[in-house]
Amino acid sequence: MELRTAASPKDVKHYTTERLREEFLIQDLFRTGEIKLVYSHIDRIITGSATPAEEELTLTAGDELRAAYFCERRELGVINIGGKGTVTVDGRKYELDRKDGMYIGMGSKEISFASADAANPAKFYLNSAPAHTSYPTVLIKPEGTPSEDVVIVKDENKVELGSLEQSNHRTICKYILPGQVESCQLVMGMTKLEPGSVWNTMPCHTHDRRMEVYLYFDIPEDAFVMHYMGEPTETRHIVMRNEEAVISPSWSIHSGSGSQAYTFIWGMVGENQDFDDMDGIANQDLK
Numbered sequence: 001m002e003l004r005t006a007a008s009p010k011d012v013k014h015y016t017t018e019r020l021r022e023e024f025l026i027q028d029l030f031r032t033g034e035i036k037l038v039y040s041h042i043d044r045i046i047t048g049s050a051t052p053a054e055e056e057l058t059l060t061a062g063d064e065l066r067a068a069y070f071c072e073r074r075e076l077g078v079i080n081i082g083g084k085g086t087v088t089v090d091g092r093k094y095e096l097d098r099k100d101g102m103y104i105g106m107g108s109k110e111i112s113f114a115s116a117d118a119a120n121p122a123k124f125y126l127n128s129a130p131a132h133t134s135y136p137t138v139l140i141k142p143e144g145t146p147s148e149d150v151v152i153v154k155d156e157n158k159v160e161l162g163s164l165e166q167s168n169h170r171t172i173c174k175y176i177l178p179g180q181v182e183s184c185q186l187v188m189g190m191t192k193l194e195p196g197s198v199w200n201t202m203p204c205h206t207h208d209r210r211m212e213v214y215l216y217f218d219i220p221e222d223a224f225v226m227h228y229m230g231e232p233t234e235t236r237h238i239v240m241r242n243e244e245a246v247i248s249p250s251w252s253i254h255s256g257s258g259s260q261a262y263t264f265i266w267g268m269v270g271e272n273q274d275f276d277d278m279d280g281i282a283n284q285d286l287k
């Protein structure tokens, strides 16, 4: 497990491009046949991936957690951005199509990942946070019919924002949040831009009470997203390629513009779970 420490905005304003990328950018996720995990001291979020091929992959605590098993004191959010796959939690199998997700509660001991077709592997994106109690493990589907252990994202949690005129027409699909899928602190979802729209989270915001991690995907090889971070009057950018993630400290804006439309997964951890607890920043005030 790779470790990232927290960074002060007073230092970050002096960072070079290389240093910014070293601290905040997570590259080389979704390595076939591997689980990759990055532990951040910022709210102790773990960002990672599981990309099983022929072999099933088992999640372990590693030395870093000093725990008997990964979810001993943690909760885990999962969203599959690859081919069909299976997540097995303490012997119960959950089938995940592309864009299906899961919430796995504290106390879940054995967690493993498999792909239905090694030639088109599942790509499980992972966000995990420290937890204090156990909420039910569920499969989350953006559409469909609910059943036992399967939650369908409610219409009220699919929020269309922006317009083509402002190049920010997008739909925010909230997977894990109070009132739909209960969690200790993790709030997680996916935002898809409409063709011709390139701006996410614009107008932008900060939320000092929660940090956030973005995973950008569905980006062609020759395309990119400029991810904007920093204090609102000290903005910086990170060039993001397909399937790369970026850590956003609580004090930082997190917004992006792409060379074309793309999709991203956001995960938030911290003080509260109130999605709308944001401090909006007027476009005129950005520097």
Ligand SMILES: O=C[C@H](O)[C@@H](O)CC(=O)C(=O)O
Binding pocket: 170, 172, 190, 191, 200, 201, 202, 207, 212, 254, 266, 275, 278
């Ligand atoms: O605090 C909320 C997060 O930054 C994202 O959900 C915002 C987002 O997906 C968007 O506006 O496009």
Ligand SMILES: [Zn+2]
Binding pocket: 205, 206, 207, 212, 254
């Ligand atoms: Zn945000």
